[in-house]
Amino acid sequence: xxxxxxxxxxxxxxxxxxxxxxxxxxxxxxxxxxxxxxxxxxxxxxxxxxxxxxxxxxxxxxxxxxxxxxxxxxxxxxxxxxxxxxxxxxxxxxxxxxxxxxxxxxxxxxxxxxxxxxx
Amino acid sequence: xxxxxxxxxxxxxxxxxxxxxxxxxxxxxxxxxxxxxxxxxxxxxxxxxxxxxxxxxxxxxxxxxxxxxxxxxxxxxxxxxxxxxxxxxxxxxxxxxxxxxxxxxxxxxxxxxxxxxxxxxxxxxxxxxxxxxxxxxxxxxxxxxxxxxxxxxxxxxxxxxxxxxxxxxxxxxxxxxxxxxxxxxxxxxxxxxxxxxxxxxxxxxxxxxxxxxxxxxxxxxxxxxxxxxxxxxxxxxxxxxxxxxxxxxxxxxxxxxxxxxxxxxxxxxxxxxxxxx
Amino acid sequence: xxxxxxxxxxxxxxxxxxxxxxxxxxxxxxxxxxxxxxxxxxxxxxxxxxxxxxxxxxxxxxxxxxxxxxxxxxxxxxxxxxxxxxxxxxxxxxxxxxxxxxxxxxxxxxxxxxxxxxxxxxxxxxxxxxxxxxxxxxxxxxxxxxxxxxxxxxxxxxxxxxxxxxxxxxxxxxxxxxxxxxxxxxxxxxxxxxxxxxxxxxxxxxxxxxxxxxxxxxxxxxxxxxxxxxxxxxxxxxxxxxxxxxxxxxxxxxxxxxxxxxxxxxxxxxxxxxxxxxxxxxxxxxxxxxxxxxxxxxxxxxxxxxxxxxxxxxxxxxxxxxxxxxxxxxxxxxxxxxxxxxxxxxxxxxxxxxxxxxxxxxxxxxxxxxxxxxxxxxxxxxxxxxxxxxxxxxxxxxxxxxxxxxxxxxxxxxxxxxxxxxxxxxxxxxxxxxxxxxxxxxxxxxxxxxxxxxxxxxxxxxxxxxxxxxxxxxxxxxxxxxxxxxxxxxxxxxxxxxxxxxxxxxxxxxxxxxxxxxxxxxxxxxxxxxxxxxxxxxxxxxxxxxxxxxxxxxxxxxxxxxxxxxxxxxxxxxxxxxx
Ligand SMILES: Cc1cc2nc3c(=O)[nH]c(=O)nc-3n(C[C@H](O)[C@H](O)[C@H](O)COP(=O)(O)O)c2cc1C
Numbered sequence: 001x002x003x004x005x006x007x008x009x010x011x012x013x014x015x016x017x018x019x020x021x022x023x024x025x026x027x028x029x030x031x032x033x034x035x036x037x038x039x040x041x042x043x044x045x046x047x048x049x050x051x052x053x054x055x056x057x058x059x060x061x062x063x064x065x066x067x068x069x070x071x072x073x074x075x076x077x078x079x080x081x082x083x084x085x086x087x088x089x090x091x092x093x094x095x096x097x098x099x100x101x102x103x104x105x106x107x108x109x110x111x112x113x114x115x116x117x118x119x
Numbered sequence: 120x121x122x123x124x125x126x127x128x129x130x131x132x133x134x135x136x137x138x139x140x141x142x143x144x145x146x147x148x149x150x151x152x153x154x155x156x157x158x159x160x161x162x163x164x165x166x167x168x169x170x171x172x173x174x175x176x177x178x179x180x181x182x183x184x185x186x187x188x189x190x191x192x193x194x195x196x197x198x199x200x201x202x203x204x205x206x207x208x209x210x211x212x213x214x215x216x217x218x219x220x221x222x223x224x225x226x227x228x229x230x231x232x233x234x235x236x237x238x239x240x241x242x243x244x245x246x247x248x249x250x251x252x253x254x255x256x257x258x259x260x261x262x263x264x265x266x267x268x269x270x271x272x273x274x275x276x277x278x279x280x281x282x283x284x285x286x287x288x289x290x291x292x293x294x295x296x297x298x299x300x301x302x303x304x305x306x307x308x309x310x311x312x313x314x315x316x317x318x319x320x321x322x323x324x325x326x327x328x329x330x331x332x333x334x335x336x337x338x339x340x341x342x343x344x345x346x347x348x349x350x351x352x353x354x355x356x357x358x359x360x361x362x363x364x365x366x367x368x369x370x371x372x373x374x375x376x377x378x379x380x381x382x383x384x385x386x387x388x389x390x391x392x393x394x395x396x
Numbered sequence: 397x398x399x400x401x402x403x404x405x406x407x408x409x410x411x412x413x414x415x416x417x418x419x420x421x422x423x424x425x426x427x428x429x430x431x432x433x434x435x436x437x438x439x440x441x442x443x444x445x446x447x448x449x450x451x452x453x454x455x456x457x458x459x460x461x462x463x464x465x466x467x468x469x470x471x472x473x474x475x476x477x478x479x480x481x482x483x484x485x486x487x488x489x490x491x492x493x494x495x496x497x498x499x500x501x502x503x504x505x506x507x508x509x510x511x512x513x514x515x516x517x518x519x520x521x522x523x524x525x526x527x528x529x530x531x532x533x534x535x536x537x538x539x540x541x542x543x544x545x546x547x548x549x550x551x552x553x554x555x556x557x558x559x560x561x562x563x564x565x566x567x568x569x570x571x572x573x574x575x576x577x578x579x580x581x582x583x584x585x586x587x588x589x590x591x592x593x594x595x596x597x598x599x600x601x602x603x604x605x606x607x608x609x610x611x612x613x614x615x616x617x618x619x620x621x622x623x624x625x626x627x628x629x630x631x632x633x634x635x636x637x638x639x640x641x642x643x644x645x646x647x648x649x650x651x652x653x654x655x656x657x658x659x660x661x662x663x664x665x666x667x668x669x670x671x672x673x674x675x676x677x678x679x680x681x682x683x684x685x686x687x688x689x690x691x692x693x694x695x696x697x698x699x700x701x702x703x704x705x706x707x708x709x710x711x712x713x714x715x716x717x718x719x720x721x722x723x724x725x726x727x728x729x730x731x732x733x734x735x736x737x738x739x740x741x742x743x744x745x746x747x748x749x750x751x752x753x754x755x756x757x758x759x760x761x762x763x764x765x766x767x768x769x770x771x772x773x774x775x776x777x778x779x780x781x782x783x784x785x786x787x788x789x790x791x792x793x794x795x796x797x798x799x800x801x802x803x804x805x806x807x808x809x810x811x812x813x814x815x816x817x818x819x820x821x822x823x824x825x826x827x828x829x830x831x832x833x834x835x836x837x838x839x840x841x842x843x844x845x846x847x848x849x850x851x852x853x854x855x856x857x858x859x860x861x862x863x864x865x866x867x868x869x870x871x872x873x874x875x876x877x878x879x880x881x882x883x884x885x886x887x888x889x890x891x892x893x894x895x896x897x898x899x900x901x902x903x904x905x906x907x908x909x910x911x912x913x914x915x916x917x918x919x920x921x922x923x924x925x926x927x928x929x930x931x932x933x934x935x936x937x938x939x940x941x942x943x944x945x946x947x948x949x950x951x952x953x954x955x956x957x958x959x960x961x962x963x964x965x966x967x968x969x970x971x972x973x974x975x
Contacts, residue, residue, distance in 0.1 A: 009519055013514055013517075027503055029502075029620070059507075061507050068742070112440060162680070162836070164837050165836055165877065168876050179878075201872045201875045204872035205837055205876050208872065243845075243848065267834065286676060289659070290840060291844040293834025
């Protein structure tokens with residue numbers, strides 16, 4: 001592949017950027033994996049397929065709330081963007097069935113933090 | 120040329136001169152332990168620390184190049200206290216068997232302790248008790264007496280390129296030893312003797328067979344002869360306080376006969392023959 | 397049709413059913429107001445606010461109410477939920493925010509996708525830097541006030557310009573990812589969550605100093621970080637962002653990973669260089685500094701992971717943007733790994749100047765047990781403890797140093813009243829004693845002697861003169877050790893002595909450990925009135941020091957007891973007492 005130019009960056013960015021799309025992110029750094037994020041990821045993947053939900057599933061790094069891993073951040077069009085904590089496989093399936101497909105937020109799993117993010 | 124002061128005395132030295140060297144030029148003695156003039160500084164012991172005006176750190180004089188305008192202080196109560204504590208720490212890790220040690224009266228650690236007037240032990244003794252290595256016919260390694268100056272390793276690896284000695288382990292249990300922990304006889308050691316002649320303490324010492332020789336000489340059933348190497352006739356003079364280079368061949372023959380050797384052979388005869396060929 | 401979501405959490409310490417109760421009341425009130433179909437109520441597991449009673453967060457308005465009472469529900473429904481107006485007296489004003497600059501992509505992007513990084517402004521800073529030229533880059537970094545995050549806080553711009561100005565056509569850039577402090581894992585998280593940011597920082601640094609080769613020195617205990625960095629390097633290589641003629645410019649730079657073999661001292665820059673060169677990883681005297689004579693004798697710049705991760709956004713947003721954040725002499729943010737007895741252990745990133753109190757109590761949520769806070773330890777084994785009365789200190793390099801601690805790489809360990817300061821000092825010192833390379837006498841022997849003194853104190857075998865001995869050795873180590881490890885190893889001891897000398901004296905004079913941590917000083921006895929004669933303690937005792945039977949009860953033979961505390965842990969009825 002030929003070396004990238006500065007213009008290529010913008011092209012790649014616009015290809016990837018799809019802010020409105022629905023997505024699920026799973027924290028998969030050492031802290032998340034140690035807490036079972038790999039099993040959660042597999043459960044989400046499997047359940048999304050079963051339900052035929054067209055949601056992008058993504059492996060990400062650590063959000064910082066390591067004591068509350070595995071963390072799953074969910075952004076579904078028309079719903080508030082939330083982070084679920086201490087997710088296990090059953091909860092992962094509930095997220096897909098309840099939140100993604102049913103339009104319901106799960107009780108007792110949401111974690112929030114006070115932060116200002118940089119652009 | 121660099122201009123600086125040491126204890127208020129101006130010094131003019133070439134760039135790259137260390138604080139230690141500069142101090143010597145103006146007759147200021149900074150105590151050292153691991154430093155050896157033949158070798159690059161290993162900076163291990165921490166005895167030669169000095170203060171530089173404007174910094175609250177203490178720097179090692181042996182390896183710090185003097186810089187333009189530095190005002191260096193080599194002695195004040197704080198510096199001396201730190202040096203003394205470091206020395207006491209080193210002594211707490213060194214056996215007290217000076218009377219039995221081959222390096223008695225030629226030991227740099229002993230001299231330093233004397234210079235600091237050490238009279239009692241401030242800290243409990245911790246000696247590792249690693250066994251001696253007397254596997255060769257040349258040296259005895261006594262790791263407990265090592266002060267980790269690193270001279271032997273520097274000599275063995277960098278100057279002689281033999282790489283028989285190295286540091287093993289870490290922290291308090293680190294020790295100098297033949298590489299990979301083998302016995303010296305199994306190591307690449309060529310018995311050149313540079314390590315023992317640079318060791319400041321009794322950690323590496325020539326194997327001493329004086330007692331055995333006396334026993335043989337006194338045994339009437341033995342016919343003892345001796346052969347000397349060419350260098351000895353001069354080296355022995357220095358040991359008796361003669362000016363370096365004094366030839367002692369005649370005296371040496373006489374002494375050996377008086378000790379009881381029946382015949383004295385001299386390697387230099389064969390050396391001369393070799394040269395004539 | 398649902399229009400708003402309300403997150404509910406009872407943050408009263410120790411409350412277990414408050415959230416549920418309030419949730420039910422609120423649900424009923426909504427039904428009454430015929431809003432049940434429009435408002436979604438959700439019980440949160442954690443709402444990011446602590447010790448403020450019932451807390452509500454209303455989305456999408458992003459309004460947070462604290463200390464909400466049942467009688468406030470009507471107002472909230474009427475004013476906020478129906479009309480979207482905030483209620484002033486209920487509004488929660490956080491005293492401290494996290495500000496995620498370094499961590500901005502962590503948990504957001506896929507660390508294994510270079511495209512995702514590019515979509516989040518990735519590699520634009522590199523492209524801009526290549527156009528601006530090395531001098532401008534160094535000027536920007538210098539003006540930003542960025543200081544090294546690896547512990548020392550050395551101004552990064554100055555380090556770059558020193559390396560740049562040393563003559564030589566071969567120079568090296570090294571990223572220090574040896575992170576070995578106990579309790580610290582900021583760098584690991586950045587490498588795992590956003591490896592391209594560090595690579596971009598490396599390339600910009602390499603360009604600025606004139607290096608054509610860079611090394612990541614990553615400790616081997618970080619396999620996932622190593623894997624992700626390697627993947628990222630390969631991807632960047634495929635895009636021509638690493639290697640020959642980057643972005644079609646004249647600048648070429650290669651990156652490689654070198655593994656550290658688990659020695660803390662190899663994080664020290666001269667030891668790190670020796671380690672990369674294949675030598676025994678021991679420090680050497682500075683000067684010469686690596687910027688003059690570093691790897692293979694060539695000018696070398698070593699920067700920490702977090703330092704480098706800051707670089708792209710500084711170049712992208714400008715030095716003025718960065719230097720607005722933080723305090724006079726410490727700019728930007730700092731990532732801390734907050735661990736220990738804190739409720740929310742994890743990574744946080746706050747602007748420099750945030751107070752320790754805000755970090756521990758606002759963001760960290762206070763102690764996990766609800767017990768009294770005692771101290772916070774910063775700077776790992778090179779740092780010190782900071783007691784409660786100094787918690788209002790704004791965190792920056794200089795303030796922490798004044799308190800006898802250091803910023804260090806960012807470990808922050810919270811301690812409560814169960815933590816014994818002698819024990820803590822012993823823990824950190826033991827770490828340094830184990831990790832000392834053994835090269836210089838003050839560190840090798842001084843550390844060992846100090847540890848021995850501390851052990852005697854924690855066993856009640858010490859005198860007050862031993863405190864003087866500790867101070868004497870500490871001074872010698874600080875002044876005469878060769879590298880930072882030895883120079884700072886005594887800090888945990890000195891700072892606990894400074895703020896908690898009483899505790900030391902209590903151990904020495906009264907042979908008592910106030911936190912009941914030093915087991916040698918404890919005595920275990922069975923309280924007959926509470927003993928249920930179950931015999932569990934006797935069975936758990938490894939020394940068979942507990943005798944008796946189910947009829948007559950049990951007693952501990954103090955002569956045989958080794959103070960292991962097994963019986964104390966085992967007893968379900970609190971009948972074993974520790975004094
Ligand atoms: C014993 C010791 C351990 C160190 N460990 C690390 C480390 O793990 N990571 C790191 O970045 N710096 C470490 N440092 C600091 C480095 O020597 C060096 O100052 C730093 O990497 C420079 O980068 P910075 O200017 O970006 O902070 C350590 C220093 C000492 C004395």
